[in-house]
Amino acid sequence: MSDLTSLTVAGALSKLKTREISPVDLVQAYAKKLEENKKYNAFVTLVVDDALAKAKDAEQKYLNNTNRRLEGIPLGVKDLFCTKGIRTTACSHILDNFVPPYESTVTQNLLDDGALFLGKLNMDEFAMGGSNETSYFGPVVNPWSKDVPLVAGGSSGGSAAAVAAELCAAATASDTGGSIREPSAFCGVTGIKPTYGRCSRYGIIAFASSLDQAGPICKDVTDCALLLNSMAGYDPKDSTSSKRDIPDFSSFIGQDIKGLKVGVPLEYRPDGLNPEIASYWDSAAQILKDCGAEIVNISLPHTKYALPAYYVIAPAEVSSNLARYDGVRYGLRIEGNNLDNLYISTRSEGFGTEVKRRILIGTYVLSAGYYDAYYLKAQKVRRLIKNDFDNAFQKCDVILTPTSPVEPFAIGDTKMLENPINMYLNDIFTVSVNLAGLPAMSLPIGLSHNGLPLGMQLIGRAFDEATIFKTAYHLERGANFVRM
Amino acid sequence: MAVDNDTVEKIALLAKLKVNPEKLNDTKLEFNKILNWVEELSEVNTDNVLPLASVNDETLTLRQDVVSDGHIRDNILKNAPAQEFGYFVVPKVVE
Numbered sequence: 001m002s003d004l005t006s007l008t009v010a011g012a013l014s015k016l017k018t019r020e021i022s023p024v025d026l027v028q029a030y031a032k033k034l035e036e037n038k039k040y041n042a043f044v045t046l047v048v049d050d051a052l053a054k055a056k057d058a059e060q061k062y063l064n065n066t067n068r069r070l071e072g073i074p075l076g077v078k079d080l081f082c083t084k085g086i087r088t089t090a091c092s093h094i095l096d097n098f099v100p101p102y103e104s105t106v107t108q109n110l111l112d113d114g115a116l117f118l119g120k121l122n123m124d125e126f127a128m129g130g131s132n133e134t135s136y137f138g139p140v141v142n143p144w145s146k147d148v149p150l151v152a153g154g155s156s157g158g159s160a161a162a163v164a165a166e167l168c169a170a171a172t173a174s175d176t177g178g179s180i181r182e183p184s185a186f187c188g189v190t191g192i193k194p195t196y197g198r199c200s201r202y203g204i205i206a207f208a209s210s211l212d213q214a215g216p217i218c219k220d221v222t223d224c225a226l227l228l229n230s231m232a233g234y235d236p237k238d239s240t241s242s243k244r245d246i247p248d249f250s251s252f253i254g255q256d257i258k259g260l261k262v263g264v265p266l267e268y269r270p271d272g273l274n275p276e277i278a279s280y281w282d283s284a285a286q287i288l289k290d291c292g293a294e295i296v297n298i299s300l301p302h303t304k305y306a307l308p309a310y311y312v313i314a315p316a317e318v319s320s321n322l323a324r325y326d327g328v329r330y331g332l333r334i335e336g337n338n339l340d341n342l343y344i345s346t347r348s349e350g351f352g353t354e355v356k357r358r359i360l361i362g363t364y365v366l367s368a369g370y371y372d373a374y375y376l377k378a379q380k381v382r383r384l385i386k387n388d389f390d391n392a393f394q395k396c397d398v399i400l401t402p403t404s405p406v407e408p409f410a411i412g413d414t415k416m417l418e419n420p421i422n423m424y425l426n427d428i429f430t431v432s433v434n435l436a437g438l439p440a441m442s443l444p445i446g447l448s449h450n451g452l453p454l455g456m457q458l459i460g461r462a463f464d465e466a467t468i469f470k471t472a473y474h475l476e477r478g479a480n481f482v483r484m
Numbered sequence: 485m486a487v488d489n490d491t492v493e494k495i496a497l498l499a500k501l502k503v504n505p506e507k508l509n510d511t512k513l514e515f516n517k518i519l520n521w522v523e524e525l526s527e528v529n530t531d532n533v534l535p536l537a538s539v540n541d542e543t544l545t546l547r548q549d550v551v552s553d554g555h556i557r558d559n560i561l562k563n564a565p566a567q568e569f570g571y572f573v574v575p576k577v578v579e
Contacts, residue, residue: 097563098563099562099563101556101559101560101562101563196539196540197539197540197542210537210538210539236545236547239544239545240538240540242540242542243542244542302528304524305524305525305527305528308521308522308523308524308525309522309525311518311521311522312522312525319499323500326500327565328564328565328572328574329560329563329564329572330563330564330565331563331565332565333565333566335575336575337575338575338576338577339574339575339577340500341575342574342575343500344500344501344502345502347499347500347501348501348502351501356501357514357518359499359501360492360495360496360499360501360511360515361515361518361519363495363498363499364487364491364495364515364519367495367498373526374522374525376535377525377526377528377530378522378525379535379536379537380528380530380533380534380535380536381525381528381530382535382536383533383534383535383536384528384530384533386536386539419517420514420517420518421517421518421521436539437539437540462539
């Protein structure tokens with residue numbers, strides 16, 4: 001029975017369509033797996049009984065041929081997506097009793113296509129973190145851990161770990177600076193952050209609104225296309241969602257890449273880059289070359305400034321977005337003798353250390369006298385970073401880089417925790433993509449000598465996820481990575 | 485631009501956060517580490533560069549300016565820590 005959990009979404013759908021298996025079998029198999037694998041701390045809320053009830057309806061739909069495109073597929077949902085009637089906390093104490101009266105557009109799209117939700121997935125508090133250690137519910141354990149428990153990456157650590165450990169068929173996630181791609185790399189799974197505007201942000205608890213974007217984390221490239229087909233689309237409730245046509249992302253899987261120009265940015269190979277990661281990067285380029293692609297050297301000269309710019313812009317948006325948590329309308333409330341003290345007590349008690357750190361930095365860079373020096377400056381650098389990509393895409397069609405400069409590290413790693421900047425630096429290869437609003441995917445390329453997964457990143461032009469899917473499919477075949 | 489303890493306290497007050505006195509110094513040191521790091525941005529020549537606030541290049545959609553409160557007052561109030569007579573309750577703010 002538990003074999004069913006190793007099926008990809010595409011694999012499960014084909015067996016469901018031929019009625020070889022039923023959605024009820026599938027949910028039961030995952031329920032058993034979830035019961036046996038609580039040690040990963042991947043889920044913070046489970047609604048398996050609800051999924052089971054809905055699986056019975058799905059079964060009926062297959063019997064009378066009214067099944068929709070993801071009918072009966074059991075998914076996990078990052079706890080950043082509001083789910084109607086299901087507790088949604090952003091893994092923060094300040095929201096740990098919040099039950100949304102509405103559904104996020106992305107999860108509604110998935111429900112409308114027949115998907116089932118098994119529960120809500122662990123994450124860094126408000127998606128701020130790169131190791132899932134800022135979660136109010138404790139860190140996620142990477143299923144690839146050997147003797148020492150390793151981080152699953154962040155912020156979508158629960159999503160990546162749950163997919164790797166086969167606790168759900170696929171998961172929703174979100175990415176503001178690398179939060180889909182880094183955990184995907186750390187857990188040996190595949191995740192795509194689509195172009196800014198592809199998916200509606202309505203009902204996704206806001207972190208940095210000009211950077212946040214939803215996407216799927218899946219077992220493989222084909223599943224990412226299937227999930228994104230359902231998740232993407234214009235939404236009148238999010239004025240930044242795009243009205244551009246959504247192609248059938250699945251249709252690009254298997255298309256050839258002869259003559260495709262793959263850019264390799266020289267700034268992403270600093271002295272001291274982990275030699276194993278550098279060598280996998282070379283072999284990834286070779287795989288694509290063998291498929292007929294042409295490798296071209298490109299330059300992204302402002303790469304070095306992407307992280308500092310991000311750590312001005314993102315906290316600025318955080319300080320503004322998180323002002324809403326005031327202990328009045330929802331969430332935690334710590335009483336005070338006047339309104340100001342109520343605000344201060346609630347927020348001081350409700351937010352964790354990393355979130356408070358970012359609110360403080362953000363408040364500072366937006367405050368009178370510093371706005372031009374920090375915030376405006378960072379926004380100008382942001383334009384230069386976007387221009388870098390525009391120039392690079394004159395010479396190439398897609399960009400290939402490692403996803404992360406490091407392999408998964410131990411939970412509680414002192415070097416990462418002693419200085420917040422050390423943790424921030426792990427996003428060096430992912431963060432520019434958010435500043436430029438581009439689509440990018442991480443997929444597993446191989447194992448380090450420690451037996452831990454490493455990921456490669458493919459970056460596309462804005463709204464050209466198609467080329468990413470085309471290229472990723474060939475890279476996936478060539479890498480022949482064996483999932484857990 | 486290094487900040488001192490007073491500035492950290494002032495910023496915390498603006499952000500409606502409390503920094504515990506015993507943590508004030510550490511918070512300041514950390515604050516300065518991050519500020520020194522982002523200071524690298526000053527190396528970049530940004531003369532005649534327009535700030536980029538959003539990558540979205542599509543024109544915003546206009547809609548009719550009509551009142552719609554969603555008619556879900558009771559649903560919204562369900563999550564309120566304190567409510568009475570259909571309103572959110574806060575400590576008294578007028579004498």
